[in-house]
Amino acid sequence: MTGKKKPLSARAQRREAERDAVKLARDRERLASLEPGGSPERPIVITSASEVEVAARGMPCARCSGEVRVDEHLAETVGTSRLRIARVVCPACGARRSIYFRLGAGLPN
Numbered sequence: 001m002t003g004k005k006k007p008l009s010a011r012a013q014r015r016e017a018e019r020d021a022v023k024l025a026r027d028r029e030r031l032a033s034l035e036p037g038g039s040p041e042r043p044i045v046i047t048s049a050s051e052v053e054v055a056a057r058g059m060p061c062a063r064c065s066g067e068v069r070v071d072e073h074l075a076e077t078v079g080t081s082r083l084r085i086a087r088v089v090c091p092a093c094g095a096r097r098s099i100y101f102r103l104g105a106g107l108p109n
Contacts, residue, residue: 025093029095031062032062037099039100040083046103049084062095070088073087086098086101
């Protein structure tokens with residue numbers, strides 16, 4: 001035997017590409033959870049609550065890199081920290097995500 005593989009059919013190639021895309025999206029979401037703002041343990045430090053929605057809208061979708069829309073802006077206590085949470089959704093792919101912020105010390109006047 002020569003060890004040559006039979007070429008994949010168009011359907012098999014399409015299914016393989018779809019599986020690869022799902023794996024890539026899952027890996028990108030996992031990576032985003034390790035970045036600043038991706039979890040309550042790594043909040044993004046801001047100086048004012050008014051910065052939450054602006055900063056959240058400026059972050060691309062973790063799955064498809066599209067623009068996100070802020071659905072909700074909450075203030076919650078997580079553990080011992082008081083955090084601001086922006087719940088965002090991507091209109092393109094439907095991915096939902098929470099981005100965590102912590103109010104830091106303001107700048108001196």
